[in-house]
Amino acid sequence: QVRLVESGGDSVRTGDSLRLSCGGSGDAFRRYCVAWFRQVPGNRREGVAGITTDSAVITYDDSVKGRFTISRDNDANRVYLQMNSLTPNDTAMYYCAARKVPCSINRARAPPERDYNNWGQGTQVTVSP
Numbered sequence: 001q002v003r004l005v006e007s008g009g010d011s012v013r014t015g016d017s018l019r020l021s022c023g024g025s026g027d028a029f030r031r032y033c034v035a036w037f038r039q040v041p042g043n044r045r046e047g048v049a050g051i052t053t054d055s056a057v058i059t060y061d062d063s064v065k066g067r068f069t070i071s072r073d074n075d076a077n078r079v080y081l082q083m084n085s086l087t088p089n090d091t092a093m094y095y096c097a098a099r100k101v102p103c104s105i106n107r108a109r110a111p112p113e114r115d116y117n118n119w120g121q122g123t124q125v126t127v128s129p
Contacts (some may be wrong), residue, residue, distance in 0.1 A: 001026065002024045002029055002100070004096045006021065007021050009030060015086065020036070020123060029063055032125060035097050035098075036048040037121075040092045045129075046113075047113065051071070057107060060072055062110075065088075088129055090125060091126050096120040097116035097120070098116060099116045
């Protein structure tokens with residue numbers, strides 16, 4: 001199993017940008033599909049973006065398309081989430097999740113929580129008006 005650690009969360013203002021980072025250790029991170037999820041207290045976790053092992057397939061939730069970009073550096077064992085034009089609706093705890101091959105990403109939908117079995121502890125993003 002891979003161990004995941006998120007970082008980069010912060011308190012920012014509307015319109016600002018943040019880059020979240022997810023570091024993987026303990027196993028070959030390059031053999032894992034990775035996704036970012038977010039959760040607001042009282043709500044279920046929702047998929048934000050996902051990426052395959054070789055970055056060939058990427059998907060986003062409609063709410064972040066055009067503003068967020070997921071990417072990965074397998075040599076550095078990291079996956080990133082660049083978040084631009086942030087709004088208060090983006091306020092949440094952001095989680096990195098991974099699933100070892102075989103795994104897949106469906107371009108037509110946000111990554112579903114049930115597909116992932118390795119989770120980080122989360123990093124908080126707060127966007128004020």
